Structure formats: structure tokens, C-alpha cells
Amino acid sequence: MMDARIDEIRKQLTAKGYKLTAQREETVKVLLENEDNHLTTEEIYMIVKNRVAEIGIATVYRTLELLKELHVIEKVNFGDGVYRFDLRRKNQPHFHHHLICTECGAVQEILEDWLLLLEKRVEREFGFTVEDHRLDFQGVCHSCKLNQKSEKCKAVS
Amino acid sequence: MMDARIDEIRKQLTAKGYKLTAQREETVKVLLENEDNHLTTEEIYMIVKNRVAEIGIATVYRTLELLKELHVIEKVNFGDGVYRFDLRRKNQPHFHHHLICTECGAVQEILEDWLLLLEKRVEREFGFTVEDHRLDFQGVCHSCKLNQKSEKCKAVS
DNA sequence: TTACTTAATTATAATTATTATCATTAAATA
DNA sequence: TATTTAATGATAATAATTATAATTAAGTAA
Numbered sequence: 001m002m003d004a005r006i007d008e009i010r011k012q013l014t015a016k017g018y019k020l021t022a023q024r025e026e027t028v029k030v031l032l033e034n035e036d037n038h039l040t041t042e043e044i045y046m047i048v049k050n051r052v053a054e055i056g057i058a059t060v061y062r063t064l065e066l067l068k069e070l071h072v073i074e075k076v077n078f079g080d081g082v083y084r085f086d087l088r089r090k091n092q093p094h095f096h097h098h099l100i101c102t103e104c105g106a107v108q109e110i111l112e113d114w115l116l117l118l119e120k121r122v123e124r125e126f127g128f129t130v131e132d133h134r135l136d137f138q139g140v141c142h143s144c145k146l147n148q149k150s151e152k153c154k155a156v157s
Numbered sequence: 158m159m160d161a162r163i164d165e166i167r168k169q170l171t172a173k174g175y176k177l178t179a180q181r182e183e184t185v186k187v188l189l190e191n192e193d194n195h196l197t198t199e200e201i202y203m204i205v206k207n208r209v210a211e212i213g214i215a216t217v218y219r220t221l222e223l224l225k226e227l228h229v230i231e232k233v234n235f236g237d238g239v240y241r242f243d244l245r246r247k248n249q250p251h252f253h254h255h256l257i258c259t260e261c262g263a264v265q266e267i268l269e270d271w272l273l274l275l276e277k278r279v280e281r282e283f284g285f286t287v288e289d290h291r292l293d294f295q296g297v298c299h300s301c302k303l304n305q306k307s308e309k310c311k312a313v314s
Numbered sequence: 315t316t317a318c319t320t321a322a323t324t325a326t327a328a329t330t331a332t333t334a335t336c337a338t339t340a341a342a343t344a
Numbered sequence: 345t346a347t348t349t350a351a352t353g354a355t356a357a358t359a360a361t362t363a364t365a366a367t368t369a370a371g372t373a374a
Contacts, residue, residue, distance in 0.1 A: 019370080021322065041360085056324045061361070077234045081332090082360090099285045108283065114275055119294070126265065127299030128256045136291045137276070142284030176341075178351065198331085213353040218332070238361095239331090 002032050005090075012070050023048070023055045027063045031073060031087055038076065038084040038107055078107065078136070094132050101141035108141065159189050162247075169227050180205070180212045184220045188230060188244055195233065195241040195264055235264065235293070251289050258298035265298065 009028055010020040020028075026048045030039070039047075045060040064085055067073045073085045078100050089096060089111055097110040119130040140148075166185055167177040177185075183205045187196070196204075202217040221242055224230045230242045235257055246253060246268055254267040276287040297305075 017321095019321075021369085023323075054324090056326095058325080058362085059323060062322085075236065079232065099279065099283060101285075102288060108285070110279075110283075114278070118271055121271070122256065122267075122294055122296075126256060126267075127302065128258075128265070128294065128296055129302065130294045130296040131259060132295045134291065134293045134295070137279055137285065137287045138289045138291070139279075139285055139287040145284065145286065174350090176350070178340085180352075211353090213355095215333085215354080216352055219351085 002029070005032055009070075009072055012072065016070070018066065022052065023059050024063050024066075026052050026055070027060060028067070031067075031085065035087050036109070038078075038086055040082045040084055044085070080105075095134060097135040098137070099141065100136055100138050101144055102138055103140055103144040106141055159186070162189055166227075166229055169229065173227070175223065179209065180216050181220050181223075183209050183212070184217060185224070188224075188242065192244050193266070195235075195243055197239045197241055201242070252291060254292040255294070256298065257293055257295050258301055259295055260297055260301040263298055
């Protein structure tokens, strides 16, 4: 399962003359295992270091930059001051959407592409050919709203 | 015109116990005059400094942070490594959209809100209450496409 | 296998962006 | 006018990222 994905990435790398070194492979594994997580460079470095020890943070920076160029991952910024990395999904030409909870910080993903119609409109109205997009919603997630309700109930009783 | 906008911002500041000092006013003016520009902190600092001289960069950082909290401006990141600041438009509860050209770097704004339907869908399908959103399209703008065509014509002739 | 060539790595220095500190100034208030 | 508080400027400290240079690993040709 994960091995297939790694092989695929290896092919993408070799196609461009790069190698999948042990350090790069471990970094990719961490990304795959944390597909839903949105880790920072520092976090990725710490996890890889705990496993193989033989890695410097500069290599992590370089590997992430490389994977970004290959469109394997995307560098995202949810406005909390740090960059995070997010795997692109298979067979999804465009980047997925996010629901960012301003209460608890949770980030949920919408993998379905909701922007096809709007992209046609952009082409029609602005003569702009869309290659990719970024759509994030900020707001209050379901579970935070439930918690707020139960807080209110406590206050009333 | 601009004065009205500044007065409005002054009121927003005083309502929260802040003052519109000379430094803050100049910073706001620069933002208003560059409504379509997306300046970085450094750029804003240089412009203000050339006018009043009496400002330190720390004050610019502080002022921009303050204006962000008041929802006067938004801190944006188009993926080129620097943060930029973008004025929120009047009577627009949600942030406007961007068309970012990957060829020439031009950033065009869509001031109309195209996401109302999708936000209802987010509420319905995920129980997530949207407070704000961020929508950017990356691609090739109209004028870059025209240029590419004329390049081809030259090559053929 | 051995020598050679190149890519990739590590450790660390340098750079850049941002934030924190603190003495000073300006403004508001009593 | 004296007092209090907010805001500023200069600069130190911190954090994130990039650049550098020596070393290692891997691939290739003789």
C-alpha cells in the first residue's frame, strides 16, 4: 500500500535524475504516515531523527523543497506563523480544500473538488487559465459547536 | 474619499482603546494608496520612512498586527516566501479572491463573493460554520497568454 | 576491482524575518 | 502642572531558512 506510493515517488525522482536516498525515503514515509496531519519542517525532522538518527535538518529542508517541486506535497500556511506540508492526493490534479477551526485549531480536508464550475467562470470572465487553486474555510467545527452547547447547558442548570 | 476611510479606521481603533498616532496614520495611508498592490512589511516600512523618517520597523510590525486584529487588513501568503498585506474591502464580510499568474506574478482580485453556495454546503455536509474563507487560483493570466501567442507567431514567421 | 565523477549529506556559518526588551517620548487625564 | 499610561525607537534576542564547504555515498568507466 504505502510501498506502492513510495515506488511511485522513487520513479518521479529518478525520472528527473534524483535518487531516493535513505534520508529521503524516511522523510517520505513520515509524510505518508501523517497524511492527515500537516506537519512542520521541524516536526518532520524530529520524527525522522528519532528513527534513523543519521539526518541533518538541512536535508529535511532540501527534501521537502524537492518533493514540492515534484508536486508530491504542498507547502501550506494556515496563518499561525509556520509552514506546514500536506500530501497531494493521487489522481487529484488540483489541491484539496481545508476547514480550519478557529476554536480548536483542527484542520479537516475536503478531498472532492468543489471548484470546477468556478474555474470555468474564471476562464470565461477573466481569460485566466487555472492550473491549481487553494481554498480554505475558517470557522467553527462541528465538535466545537457541540461543546459550546453543552457549556451553555451547564451554565443554565 | 481616503480621509473618510481613515476616519473610519480611527473610530475602530478608539473603540478598542487605541490611538491613531502619526506613524499609524501614515502606515494606513500607504496601505490605502496601494490597495491593489500587496506590499510586504519591509516595503511598507520603506515608503513610510521616506515620508516621515520618524518611524522604526518595529512600529510597522506592531501597526500591521493591530490592523489585522481589527480586520482592516489581511496577512496573505502567495507562496513566494514573504508575507504581504491586503486591505479588506468595505461591506465585505469575507475576504476577496485572487488570481495569481505563475508566469508574470501579477495578482488580480475578484471582489465579488463567489463562495456563498459552497459555504452553505460546508455547513450542511460538515456541520462547520464558516466565518471567513481564502480562495486563490494559480494559473496563466490573459495578457501572458496573449504574449505567448505572439511569441509563437514570431517563431512561425 | 579500482579510479573517477557526481550527487547527496552533515555540520555549521550566515542571513533574514520577526519578536522581545527597555529606556524615552507623547498623549491623555486628574 | 503633575501624573499615569500608551506608543515608539533602537537594539538585542530568537527563530526559520539558506549558503558553504568538507565529507560520504553511489554510480560509472576502465
